[in-house]
Amino acid sequence: MHIGHEYDRFYSQVKPALHSKLDEFKLLGYETITEHELWDYMVKKKWKKTREDILIHEIVQEILSVKVNEYMNFATVEAFKQADFHFSNEEDRREFLK
Incomplete structure (x- = not known):
């Protein structure tokens, strides 16, 4: 969970919506996306x-309206932002393809 965000107070109450979206x-x-990753997307994007x-x-409405391609675009950009990300590294490629 993204610490210190104003909407963190809703986190436990909206868990069912997060699980529904997952x-x-x-x-x-898209089976590897976690609750934490989805919440992080909501907070950051x-x-x-x-x-x-x-x-x-x-x-809840905003969580349930997320489209998978919106999330995947965000996740792709976040992966490229990582300083130690290299396509030549097998582990990095697998992480990128999650």
Whole structure:
């Protein structure tokens, strides 16, 4: 979990929505995405700008509206940002292809 984000207070309450979205991803063949990775995506990409008056149903709606290609684009860019990432390294290639 991304420590210190304003919406972290909702984390335990929206876990069912996270799990539901992960189940959807698994049905589409993306079985290795974790709850933590999905939350990290939401915090870093979707919720860069926070709102003090946000309601829990809005958080749930945003989680459930994530498209797998949006997440995968984010994950690809994050993988390239890693300083020690090299396509010549077999472990890095496997991590990239998750």
